[in-house]
Amino acid sequence: MTEALTRDKLVEQFHSAFGKSGGALHHFYAPGRVNLIGEYTDFNGGLVLPCGIERGIHLLVRFKSAPHNSGNRKPEQTAEFASANLPERASINLAEPLVRNGKQWTNYPLGVFKEFINLDCPLQSMQLYYHGDVPDGAGLSSSAAIEVVTAFALNTLYSMQLPTTELALLSQRAENNFIGVQCGIMDQFAVAMATADHAIALNCYTHDYEQVPLESGDYRLLISNTGQRRELAGGEYNVRVEECNRAVELLKPATGASQLADITPQALRDNIHLLTDPLIRKRATHVIEEHNRVILATGMLKNNDLAGFGRLMIDSHQSLRDNFNVSSTPLDTMVELTLQAEGVLGSRMTGAGFGGCTVTLIHKDAIDDLIDKVTPVYTSKTKLTPEFYATRAAAGVREIIA
Numbered sequence: 001m002t003e004a005l006t007r008d009k010l011v012e013q014f015h016s017a018f019g020k021s022g023g024a025l026h027h028f029y030a031p032g033r034v035n036l037i038g039e040y041t042d043f044n045g046g047l048v049l050p051c052g053i054e055r056g057i058h059l060l061v062r063f064k065s066a067p068h069n070s071g072n073r074k075p076e077q078t079a080e081f082a083s084a085n086l087p088e089r090a091s092i093n094l095a096e097p098l099v100r101n102g103k104q105w106t107n108y109p110l111g112v113f114k115e116f117i118n119l120d121c122p123l124q125s126m127q128l129y130y131h132g133d134v135p136d137g138a139g140l141s142s143s144a145a146i147e148v149v150t151a152f153a154l155n156t157l158y159s160m161q162l163p164t165t166e167l168a169l170l171s172q173r174a175e176n177n178f179i180g181v182q183c184g185i186m187d188q189f190a191v192a193m194a195t196a197d198h199a200i201a202l203n204c205y206t207h208d209y210e211q212v213p214l215e216s217g218d219y220r221l222l223i224s225n226t227g228q229r230r231e232l233a234g235g236e237y238n239v240r241v242e243e244c245n246r247a248v249e250l251l252k253p254a255t256g257a258s259q260l261a262d263i264t265p266q267a268l269r270d271n272i273h274l275l276t277d278p279l280i281r282k283r284a285t286h287v288i289e290e291h292n293r294v295i296l297a298t299g300m301l302k303n304n305d306l307a308g309f310g311r312l313m314i315d316s317h318q319s320l321r322d323n324f325n326v327s328s329t330p331l332d333t334m335v336e337l338t339l340q341a342e343g344v345l346g347s348r349m350t351g352a353g354f355g356g357c358t359v360t361l362i363h364k365d366a367i368d369d370l371i372d373k374v375t376p377v378y379t380s381k382t383k384l385t386p387e388f389y390a391t392r393a394a395a396g397v398r399e400i401i402a
Contacts, residue, residue: 007402014060014129017082017089022127023063026157030149030397031056032134033141033190034223034359035350037309037316038294040324042184042204044244045259046291049201049298050186051214051393052194053223057132057145061153064125077125079113081106084131094123100178108143109150111178115170116154123158135387137229139351143179144187147171152192152397164397165207168192194396201298205259212301214393219306219345220364221391224338224374226330227384228355236326237352240283247284250274260287286323290316310346310361314339317348317358326353330382334358337378341370364390 011025031052038048064078077094083105090106092098098114100107109128116123128150134142151167151174154160162170171188175181184204193200195211202209244260254271257263268288275281293312300308317335321327331349335358338347343366350359362370371388378386 007400010058010060010129010131013084013131014062014127017129018062018080018127025402026061026153027400027402028059028061028149028153028156028398029056029400030059030145030152030191031194031394032145033187033194034221034357034391035186035190036199036221036359037297037312037348038290039316039320039350039353040240040244040326041261041287041291041294042186043241044261044287044291045203045205046261046287047201047203047294047298048186049199049212049294050190050194051199051221052190052196052396053134053140053221053389054391054394055133055140055389056394057130057134057142057149059149059153060129060131061157062127063157064127077123079110079123079125080127081109082127082129084129094125098178100180105146107179108146108174111174112147112150112154112171114178115151115174116158116160119160121154121158121160123154126157128153135225137356139230139356140223141187141191143175144171144183144191147174148188148191148397152399156399164192165189167397169207190396192397194394196395197393199301199393201294205261210298212298213304214301215304216306216361216392218364219361220367221393222338222360222362222367222370223350223389223391224334224358224360225387225389226328226334226355226357226382227386228328228330228382230352230355236354240324240326243280243283244287246277247275247280247287250280251284260284261291263288265289265292282323282325286319290319306361307345310344313346313348313359313361320349320353324353328354330355330378330384331358333378333381334374334386337374338362338370341374342366344370 032055033050035050079092081090086105088104134140148171151171155162168188198211199214297312335347343363345361347360
């Protein structure tokens with residue numbers, strides 16, 4: 001199921017969940033995202049290069065009919081949430097303080113609702129139905145897609161007139177403050193601002209960005225889900241933040257830099273003696289060179305140098321594996337097998353690592369052959385069953401008019 005999922009099927013599912021009575025249905029869609037290059041540069045003041053993918057989250061919304069009131073009784077003000085993918089449902093009284101409900105998926109849209117309440121949005125009773133095909137736990141930003149599509153829907157339906165960039169920031173605040181995950185801006189920004197056949201060169205510190213043409217021609221992005229969930233990324237992520245901060249402390253007296261991304265590869269080479277701890281040296285080397293790889297990759301895409309871009313992808317994975325130590329045996333195995341296949345220009349892990357997905361730049365005519373050959377060997381080596389999703393760079397959040 002992709003964005004091409006028929007509206008009739010979605011409407012049928014909505015009616016099954018909430019019944020047929022009520023107002024008009026409004027249809028919204030947000031893609032997942034994949035980061036093409038630029039990993040662990042975000043919290044170091046650096047650049048990332050994500051794009052939208054052709055998998056995402058559909059949202060159907062309907063205002064509930066106004067209930068019959070007697071005397072001075074106020075009308076009900078509730079939000080009802082249901083999903084085609086997960087069994088948990090929720091009916092939330094919007095007139096009461098919103099609180100997180102365990103680990104249920106409904107916390108993601110609920111956090112967005114709280115942000116709109118903070119903006120004095122005049123929320124009414126409504127029903128929201130989500131249907132997605134972004135695999136959970138694969139590092140393709142299914143949670144960010146839920147947040148952004150919810151924010152876009154509320155912004156549209158209540159005529160709040162917030163710019164799309166602000167919806168990305170609002171969605172990030174929802175995840176930081178309501179969910180309690182201190183994520184950066186990349187996921188929500190990519191979902192919100194993605195453009196078809198483009199990647200986004202985004203500075204995660206300043207939020208400056210550039211739409212970079214991704215004229216892939218006969219080449220496609222092949223996302224390979226290793227089947228290994230990213231169970232260890234959270235704690236290790238915090239450790240990497242601490243290690244990078246230590247590197248900045250050691251390099252700042254000589255470079256004046258307050259973030260690793262402010263340091264050029266040459267400046268690192270000139271001052272590498274200041275990093276006496278081999279581990280800190282490796283962490284700084286990855287971030288500084290990875291930031292530079294995004295700069296180089298952006299230029300290569302502008303010149304339609306896909307082969308050069310592919311080589312940078314390979315370099316990125318090797319650094320993530322050897323310098324930043326965030327890869328895993330399944331990720332390394334998938335990249336190794338993929339690079340042996342015909343028609344492949346480059347491949348790397350994508351996301352926080354410790355499982356999740358790889359992304360590969362491959363000729364469209366070689367995709368089926370790669371899947372047929374890689375799957376049995378990969379499964380034999382890892383005892384995991386992979387999934388593959390071919391995609392082009394896709395457009396960001398939007399309303400779909402019937």
